[in-house]
Amino acid sequence: MRSCQLPPPLQPGDLLRVIAPSGALRERAALDQGVEIWRSRGYRVEFVAGYGDRWGYLAGTDAARRAQLQTALTDPECKGILCLRGGWGGSRLLEDWMTLQPPAMQLPDGIKPESLAKWLVGFSDITSLLWAFSQFGVAGLHAPLLTTIAHEPDWSLQRLFDCVAGKPLPTMHGNGWGGGKATGLLLPANLTVATHLLGTPIQPALDGVILAIEDVGEAPYRLDRLLTHWRMSGALQNVAGIALGRFSQxxxxxxxxxxxxxxVLRDRLGDLGLPIVADLPFGHDGENGVLPVGLSVELDAAAGTLSFC
Structure with a gap:
């Protein structure tokens, strides 16, 4: 994985665009609350046309959702992209970023590398977009969606808004499962989405990363199946450490x-000889502290901490 850089700090008055790259909108009240939270911090929040569309379980056709992303990326006034919700569909937008010849990923026509230097904010299905941005050296934020941010406690909101303002992030605290400590580039992800990115050009190199995973709605046997795939594919062979968030529902x-x-988590991960810190405050259905992609961190399984270097 390549080291990533955060976009330029946001300033009050900056324009943020709202897109729906994945599932169709279901939580209108939560969306309105989320927009108000960002606006209360002094940012201009504007919706890209088509955000409320529906095509089955998706927020419109691939072409329409891809156009939303491209509109936000190519708008020179736009400084950040707020993802409306998760669900499924983000990976489908990236099929035209992939090639069969090196380089494995390249930007579609009309999108220049500097267009990606915007704050991309979201998690869950947005994992695919966050990983894609990281391939071009841009640190997106694994952070609350517009439809989930209203449920965040004050510390989590402050952490997010400090981050986009360019302030350093404080240490996260969890429970260490042993294995010492390790440093590496942070790669946060939803486990299910990330598993289906393994072996594709969207997957960053995993050597030396601190993998931070969470999930929702996956029964223990399905978590077992997902993690067994990581083991059998060799994806965990050179990972430096594992940070575990919330596995809700x-x-x-x-x-x-x-x-x-x-x-299940201890059985599938505990014999890898890696530092593991569990119960960190990120994921679905609870506190979801922001985690930037591709920044250097230290995972200390003795202290139970995840710190930014």
Whole structure:
């Protein structure tokens, strides 16, 4: 993975564009609250045409959603891109970024490398866009979506707005599972989305990264299946450390004999000899502290911390 740079710090009055690259809008009230939070910080927030469209479970056709992304990227006044919600569909927009010949990823016609130097904010299905931006050296933010930000506690909101203002990020605290400490470039992701990016040009090189993963709605046996794929594909072979966020709505159904979420994670990850810190405050259905992609961090499994270098 290449080291990434954060975009220029945001200033009050800067224009932020809202796009819906994935699932169709379902949470109008939450969206309105999210827009107001960003506007209350002095930013101009404007929607790209088509954000409310629907094509089945997607927020419009691939061409329409791709046009939203391109509009935001090519607008010279736009300083940041706020993703409306997750769901599914982001990866579909990147098919025209991939080639069968080196380089494996290149920007579509009309998008220049400097166009990517904008704040990209989102998580969950937005993992695919965050990983794609990182391939061009831009540090997107694994951070609350417009439809989830209203549920964030004050510390998480302040962390996000400090980050986009160019201020250093404080240490995150969790529970260490042993393995010492490691430094590397931070690669946050939704586990399910990331698993389906393995082996594609969108996947960054994983050598030496601190992998930070979370998920939602995956039963323990499905988490087992996902992590087993990472193991069998060799994707974890050269990872430097693993930071675990929240795995929400992942409990087995009542009356269904199952390993617990923690038992699965410890079984599939605990024998890798890597520093692991669990219970870090990021992911779905709770505190979702911002994690920039491609910045240097230290993971300390003795102290249970994730610190930015």
């Amino acid at each position: 992942c409990q087995a159904p009542a009356g269904y004999e199952s390993l617990s979420i923690e038992e």
